[in-house]
Amino acid sequence: MGKSYFICKAIKFYTEEFNTANQLQLVEPDGTSLLEGEPRTQLTPNPNEYLQNFRTFDCYHETKEKVLGRVFGREFAYYLKPHKFYTFCNLEQELALLRLNTDSSEEVIKTLNEQKIYKLSKIDVDFSKIITKVPEISGMWLKILNSLNLDSAAYFGKDVDRDPRVREMIEKGEVSYVQMKYVKDFQEHSIGISKRGSITLHNSYQDIETELDIAIDIYKKLLA
Secondary structure, X not given: OOEEEEEEEEEEOOOOOEEOOOOOOOEOOOOOOEOOOOOOEEEEEEOOOOOOOOEEEEEEEEEEEEEEEEEOOEEEEEEEEEEEEEEEEEOOOOEEEEXXXXXXXXXXXXXXXXXXXXXXXXXXXXXXXXXXXXOEEEEEEEEEEOOOOEEEEEEEOOOHHHOHHHHHHHHOOOEEEEEEEEEEOOXXXXXXXXXXXXXXXXXOOOOHHHHHHHHHHHHHHHHO
């Protein structure tokens, strides 16, 4: 399974310990009702430097998973799913990378932006420029708008970006995800980039330092 790095602009980023209000207790003191609580987000400074000039934070975030269930004889409408991940931030470059999936990353950013000590914003992803800078595009996901709903279509194969229909969708900005080959230091890497600002590394790497080195190289050459 690939590793995702969500990239965003860090205009303001608090560098000390941060923790949202603690989750409400599961059961009220009198034991009469079940409380589901609210999601919690926490960032803790980590002294390790995995990428030069980037501060590291140990992070914890809970997402609400809507599902009906029953526990201890009582019904609930959702549960809180925990996510542990790293965030890397360069204050001078106003850049942050969250080692987390896209949906959860956007939740974290929304939560942090509710605080005056944070100001994070998404980056702009221009696929029309990106595809001219990589040796091979192996797959594309395109947004298809019809009268009923918004759906997507996937195109695969060598030179898929040369398909006339795909070219038209690229020019219209209707590409949601691109899978491609990326070359760094004469080595080929299988990666994906989403319109929402995440990079997915499909290869397996021996350590986080290597992942970060590739992710930041992709950002500088394709996204910055």
